[in-house]
Amino acid sequence: MSGELLGLRGHLLDAPVFGQLRSWRDGALLIDSATGKIVEMGDHALLKRRHRPQKVRWVGGPEFAILPGLVDVHAHLPQYPAVARGDGELLPWLRQYIFPLERDFAKPRAALQSPLFFHDLARHGTTSAWLYSAIYEDSTDLAFEAAAASGLRIGLGKVMMDVGSYGPLQPKKILSVSLLESESLCKKWHNANGGLLRYVFSPRFAVSCSDRLMRGAAELAKQYGTPIQTHLSENLGEIEKVKFQFAWAKDYTDVYDQCGLLGPQTVLGHCIHLNPREVARLAETDSRVAHCPTSNIYLASGIMPLDRWRAAGLKIGLGSDVAAGPELNMWMVMRSAVEQQRARTFYEKDARPLKPIEAFHLATFGGAEVLGHGRETGTLDVGKEADLVVVELDKIVPYGKSGPRPHELSPQDLIALCIYRGGPHATAATYVRGRRVYAAGDTPPQLAEEAGAGNI
Numbered sequence: 466m467s468g469e470l471l472g473l474r475g476h477l478l479d480a481p482v483f484g485q486l487r488s489w490r491d492g493a494l495l496i497d498s499a500t501g502k503i504v505e506m507g508d509h510a511l512l513k514r515r516h517r518p519q520k521v522r523w524v525g526g527p528e529f530a531i532l533p534g535l536v537d538v539h540a541h542l543p544q545y546p547a548v549a550r551g552d553g554e555l556l557p558w559l560r561q562y563i564f565p566l567e568r569d570f571a572k573p574r575a576a577l578q579s580p581l582f583f584h585d586l587a588r589h590g591t592t593s594a595w596l597y598s599a600i601y602e603d604s605t606d607l608a609f610e611a612a613a614a615s616g617l618r619i620g621l622g623k624v625m626m627d628v629g630s631y632g633p634l635q636p637k638k639i640l641s642v643s644l645l646e647s648e649s650l651c652k653k654w655h656n657a658n659g660g661l662l663r664y665v666f667s668p669r670f671a672v673s674c675s676d677r678l679m680r681g682a683a684e685l686a687k688q689y690g691t692p693i694q695t696h697l698s699e700n701l702g703e704i705e706k707v708k709f710q711f712a713w714a715k716d717y718t719d720v721y722d723q724c725g726l727l728g729p730q731t732v733l734g735h736c737i738h739l740n741p742r743e744v745a746r747l748a749e750t751d752s753r754v755a756h757c758p759t760s761n762i763y764l765a766s767g768i769m770p771l772d773r774w775r776a777a778g779l780k781i782g783l784g785s786d787v788a789a790g791p792e793l794n795m796w797m798v799m800r801s802a803v804e805q806q807r808a809r810t811f812y813e814k815d816a817r818p819l820k821p822i823e824a825f826h827l828a829t830f831g832g833a834e835v836l837g838h839g840r841e842t843g844t845l846d847v848g849k850e851a852d853l854v855v856v857e858l859d860k861i862v863p864y865g866k867s868g869p870r871p872h873e874l875s876p877q878d879l880i881a882l883c884i885y886r887g888g889p890h891a892t893a894a895t896y897v898r899g900r901r902v903y904a905a906g907d908t909p910p911q912l913a914e915e916a917g918a919g920n921i
Contacts, residue, residue, distance in 0.1 A: 471496040472521040474509045475529035480826035481844045488876035491527045496851045501898030534592025534852035535795040536832025539734045539755035539784025541597045543570035547788040555700035555764050564631040567599040575604035579611035580910035587903035588889045589793050590854035593618040600624045600632050602646035613658040616902040622667030627678045644681045670696035671707045671720045683725035692730040699735035700766045718743035727752045737767040748778035753835040758801035760786035768805050772817035782832035796887035799824035821881040851899040860891035
């Protein structure tokens with residue numbers, strides 16, 4: 466132990482294995498402030514006796530739950546103002562609402578909105594997220610600056626598209642400029658801020674990309690050892706356009722496969738309407754999947770057969786997919802995932818429902834594995850970096866302090882209450898690598914500056 470110890474006291478809950486929940490009632494974590502790592506965990510009374518008071522700064526209490534930070538594996542930063550707008554399907558929704566909004570995500574707007582976006586992530590208990598920006602280098606650069614200031618664990622990429630792009634460039638220039646600007650951002654930001662930031666090459670989806678752009682993105686990702694994110698099989702109309710646009714491919718997945726985009730550092734959003742060959746190929750290449758249940762319902766895209774994809778060996782995390790998903794609240798994303806798989810059991814004989822503790826796994830350790838940092842985060846194990854969310858349990862139980870006491874509820878009940886009643890109102894604090902990046906009552910960055918409050 467090389468620094469001051471922070472002691473967090475509360476009901477410890479994590480889910481390192483799908484379908485299994487670990488729990489320590491009135492437990493505690495000791496965090497080394499110098500490394501941000503968990504150095505001890507267990508019974509609070511035992512740890513307090515073991516360490517002299519002057520060696521540990523204790524916070525928390527039995528009225529709090531301490532959980533791994535929530536992981537959002539798929540969202541769009543510039544789209545947040547468009548949540549809950551429109552009622553169409555994917556392609557017309559993009560044209561009517563999203564491309565105009567992203568077109569305006571230039572320097573002034575990015576400078577204003579990005580700090581607020583990251584503040585809102587932390588307020589919701591999200592410690593790690595992979596995000597798409599707009600097509601512009603300068604606004605993506607500003608978004609990275611805000612991400613660094615937030616202290617969150619963020620993957621981010623400039624959207625790449627050279628077919629039907631909303632930018633001002635002439636079509637012949639879009640391809641080369643998109644590749645050059647993405648490479649420049651990668652050189653500047655990949656593994657910046659002590660490794661908390663990653664650059665993610667982000668070809669939007671096959672409909673808006675030429676095969677030359679996708680191959681170029683794959684070559685750059687390979688050259689710099691960086692990840693890739695894109696969308697796959699979200700909407701039936703989208704799939705038909707891909708068939709027409711890439712007639713040489715076996716199917717949608719084969720487009721990405723032949724362009725070199727698949728692999729263990731690739732996260733594919735949605736993946737609802739896959740055929741058996743596609744599922745097998747994604748599993749074979751160890752490509753990762755972002756399940757976005759709130760978005761899938763909002764745009765009437767479909768319901769993922771989650772149990773079948775997991776049984777085939779796909780690694781799956783949960784994404785808010787803001788703005789098609791109407792909120793950043795990963796507890797509500799978990800709830801939607803649970804409810805959709807339960808709905809499948811009404812009309813699919815062999816469909817398997819999703820338990821709340823299983824959804825919790827997907828939004829914590831499962832998501833961390835999908836994003837490639839499961840060895841560092843996602844559980845409360847000693848040696849892990851302390852990416853945590855602290856939940857005030859009185860804010861989620863009926864009648865608050867007059868309702869059921871946390872010690873009267875099972876760990877499964879507590880997780881279910883978080884999923885069905887959790888949100889920013891119950892987030893007491895959020896930590897990344899042992900540093901508190903949000904506490905209840907913190908003022909959003911822009912508002913704090915306007916009030917002369919300085920740094921928060």
